[in-house]
Amino acid sequence: MSAAQQVAENAPVIGNPIPVGAEVYNRIVGFLYQEATLLDTIRLKEWGATLAPDLVYTVPLRQTRPMSQQAQSVIRTVQHYHDNYRSIMGRIMRLTETRSAWAEDPPSRTRRMVSNVQVFATDRPDEFAVVSYLLLTRSRFDFPDMDLISGERNDLLRVDGEGFKLVRREVILDQAVLGTPNLAIFL
Amino acid sequence: MLTKASYTLADGTPLSDLVRVPTREVQMRALSDPEIYQLEMDRVFGKTWLLLGHESEVPNSGDFVVRDMGSDSVIVARAKDGNIHVSLNVCPHRGMRISTVDAGNTQIHKCIYHGWAFKPSGEFIGAPVEKECMHGKMMPKEDLGLPQARVTLYGGIIFATWDLEGPSFEEFLGDAKWYFDTLFERSDKGLEVLGPPQRFIVRANWKAAGEQSAADGYHTLTLHRWLGEVGNYSKSGEGGSADLSPEMYGVEVSSPHGHALRCIDLGRKIRKLTGLDPAELTVDQKLEALPPPGMTHEMLPQLRKRLSEEQLEVMVSMPPQVGGIFPNVLFAFVYIPQADGSVLGLTLLHAYVPKGPDQLEFVNWVLAEKDAPQELKDKMLMQSIQLFGTSGMVEQDDSDTWPHMTLAAKGARGRRSTLKYQAVYETGAPAGWPGPGIVNEGFTKDDTQWHWWLYWNELMNAKA
Ligand code: FES
Ligand SMILES: [Fe+2]
Numbered sequence: 010m011s012a013a014q015q016v017a018e019n020a021p022v023i024g025n026p027i028p029v030g031a032e033v034y035n036r037i038v039g040f041l042y043q044e045a046t047l048l049d050t051i052r053l054k055e056w057g058a059t060l061a062p063d064l065v066y067t068v069p070l071r072q073t074r075p076m077s078q079q080a081q082s083v084i085r086t087v088q089h090y091h092d093n094y095r096s097i098m099g100r101i102m103r104l105t106e107t108r109s110a111w112a113e114d115p116p117s118r119t120r121r122m123v124s125n126v127q128v129f130a131t132d133r134p135d136e137f138a139v140v141s142y143l144l145l146t147r148s149r150f151d152f153p154d155m156d157l158i159s160g161e162r163n164d165l166l167r168v169d170g171e172g173f174k175l176v177r178r179e180v181i182l183d184q185a186v187l188g189t190p191n192l193a194i195f196l
Numbered sequence: 197m198l199t200k201a202s203y204t205l206a207d208g209t210p211l212s213d214l215v216r217v218p219t220r221e222v223q224m225r226a227l228s229d230p231e232i233y234q235l236e237m238d239r240v241f242g243k244t245w246l247l248l249g250h251e252s253e254v255p256n257s258g259d260f261v262v263r264d265m266g267s268d269s270v271i272v273a274r275a276k277d278g279n280i281h282v283s284l285n286v287c288p289h290r291g292m293r294i295s296t297v298d299a300g301n302t303q304i305h306k307c308i309y310h311g312w313a314f315k316p317s318g319e320f321i322g323a324p325v326e327k328e329c330m331h332g333k334m335m336p337k338e339d340l341g342l343p344q345a346r347v348t349l350y351g352g353i354i355f356a357t358w359d360l361e362g363p364s365f366e367e368f369l370g371d372a373k374w375y376f377d378t379l380f381e382r383s384d385k386g387l388e389v390l391g392p393p394q395r396f397i398v399r400a401n402w403k404a405a406g407e408q409s410a411a412d413g414y415h416t417l418t419l420h421r422w423l424g425e426v427g428n429y430s431k432s433g434e435g436g437s438a439d440l441s442p443e444m445y446g447v448e449v450s451s452p453h454g455h456a457l458r459c460i461d462l463g464r465k466i467r468k469l470t471g472l473d474p475a476e477l478t479v480d481q482k483l484e485a486l487p488p489p490g491m492t493h494e495m496l497p498q499l500r501k502r503l504s505e506e507q508l509e510v511m512v513s514m515p516p517q518v519g520g521i522f523p524n525v526l527f528a529f530v531y532i533p534q535a536d537g538s539v540l541g542l543t544l545l546h547a548y549v550p551k552g553p554d555q556l557e558f559v560n561w562v563l564a565e566k567d568a569p570q571e572l573k574d575k576m577l578m579q580s581i582q583l584f585g586t587s588g589m590v591e592q593d594d595s596d597t598w599p600h601m602t603l604a605a606k607g608a609r610g611r612r613s614t615l616k617y618q619a620v621y622e623t624g625a626p627a628g629w630p631g632p633g634i635v636n637e638g639f640t641k642d643d644t645q646w647h648w649w650l651y652w653n654e655l656m657n658a659k660a
Contacts, residue, residue: 068587070391070392070394070395072297072298072299072392073296073297073298074297074298074299074300075297075300078300081299084391084392086390086391086392086577087389087390087391087392087393087394087561087562087577087581088391088581089394089581089585089586089587090581090586090587091577091578091581091582092578092581092582096578096582099427099582099589100582100589102426102427103422103426103427103589106425106426107421107422107425107426108421108425109418109419109420109421109422109425109593110422110589110592110593111419111592111593111596111597112592112593112595112596113592149596150600152399152599154399185298185395186395186396186397186557187395187396187397187586188396188397189396189397190396190397190398190399190400190558190595190596190599191396191586191587191588191591191592191595191596192586192587192592193587193592193596
C-alpha cells in the first residue's frame, strides 16, 4: 500500500464548514499564527512539539496541464516532501543539533503569511480539516532576490488539551518549477 | 575530425586560456560569462548526448513530455510505431511553442497560433484550410516538420543530440560504458521512474553543478559533514566528532569524454552485515549479503546472466556509487544505512539544465527496478525525497553553495581567480583491477573533475 493510499484510508470524512469567528475557528487561526511565528523565528523544536506522532507531511509536484486535465496537475508519486513524524524530527535534528546544516546556516529570513482560513468539522469530534493559503517570503545572505513560495495548505488538526496537533499537511504549491534552490525550510 | 580553432573573447582573452593545463586551473569567469555561455550552447550542448528522461515516462503511443536540450525546449514523444522522437518545440510557421504544457498524450500536436499540426514523430500533418494551401507552395510538406534530434535509449534512459553525424552514444561513453552497464543494464526489465521529476531553479551556472557531478568526493567531508554528526550515518553515535574521511577512499574512473564514476569500498558494510571478512567471501556471498541498490535477492540471477564475472567483482567490492555523464548528468546509486542496521539502496539521476549564465534548473528523477516489489519502491521513493533533490537533506547544501561560486565569478578580480584541480592521483588502478578506463585508487582526488574540464575545453575550442 502506498503512503498516499494509507493517508486516504486513514482520512476522516470532511463535514460542514465552521463559520468564521466561531470559537473553534478562532482557536485554529491562533494555532496557525503561532505556528508561523515558531517557524519564522526558527524555534524548530517547539514546532516539532506541535506535530502528532502519526503525522503525514507531503508537498506534491505540480505540472502544467491543459484545463481539461487539471486533476493531473497535482503529482503525488514523486513529491517535494514525503515525510512522516520520524523523518520530520530527523530534519529538525539536522537543523538544530549539527553545526553543518549549511542550507539554513546562516538561516533564511522568512515570513509566512497565512490567510483565507477555512475550517471544516469531520466525522471525528476531535479533528478539524483546515484549508489555508500560504505566502512564504525567503531572503538569504545579501541576495537582492526574494524567493516566493505560494500555495494552499490542507491540514488536519487534532484537539490536544487547550491546543492542537498537526496530523496531516499537504501543501499544493503554485509553481511547476520551484523558484527557490531547495526546501530546507518547512511550509 | 575536430581541429583547433582559435577564438577570442570580447575582452581579448583567447578562449583557450580559460583552462590552464600545466597547472590544472580554470578561470572563474567560465562560471558566469554570458559570452562563454552562448558558445557552450552550440559547442557543448549542441554536440553532446543529453539526458531527457526515461522511456517509462512515455509508455504509450502519443504520450509526451516537454524537456530541454541546453537552451532549447523539445517534445519527447512516443509515436505510433513505438519509437521515441525528440522534436524541437518551435513551430516552423512563426515560431510559437508547439506544446505549452509539461506532459500529456496526443496523436496531433497542434500549434495554438495558426493551427499547424504535427505528429508525435514531428512530421507536418497540415495547416488549416487545406484548399487555400496556407503552408504555401514554396516548400514541400516534408520540409515543414519539426527538426528532429538523434535519439538513443540506454537502459531505457532517453538521450538525444543535435549532432546527427557525431559519435554514437556507446562511443561517447567509451570505456566508462563497462561501468555504466553495471548500473543501467544489470536487469532484464530495467529501471523505471517512480514519477515525474522534481524541478527547481538554482541561481548558479550549470557548470558549478556539472563539475561537481564529475565525482567530487572531497566535498562530502565538509559540505555534507552533518552525515557524520547525527542519525544513522553517525559513526560515533554521539554526534559532533565523527570522521567521514574513511568513506573518501575507493577507486575513481575518469574518461576522456568527461564522464566519471566514484567507486566506493563496500568492505566495511559487508563486514558489518555478515560479521565476516569480505576477502574470505565469494562474489555470490557478497551479492547475497548486500544486493546492488534497488535490487532484491530474487533479481540476482539476472545480474549473473547480463554481466561479466569482472563486472560482478567490481559490483560487490567497489561499486560505482556517484558520478556523472558529461556534460550535466549526475547519477547516484547509493547504499543508505537504516536505523535497524540494514541498508537501503537508492537510484537517482539528475540533469542540471542551463537556464542562462547564472541559472540552472535542477531536474531530479527517482528510479527503481521495474521488477522490484512495490513495498521496496515506496521505501526508496520516500528516502530519496528525504535525502536528495528539492528538500533532500544532503543536496540542500549543494544547491545553496553553487550560487555563491557563480556570484564570485562576476567580480572584476574574482573572475580572474581560478578553480584548482591540483590534487593529483599518483596511484593508478589497484592491482588486478578488472575494469577499463583511467582508473586511480586511494583517497578521492581531483583527476575525474579535471578530465571533465579537459573535455569541456576540447569541445569549446574545437571547430567541426
Ligand atoms: S506559429 Fe504555429 S501555426 Fe503559426
Ligand atoms: Fe553534494
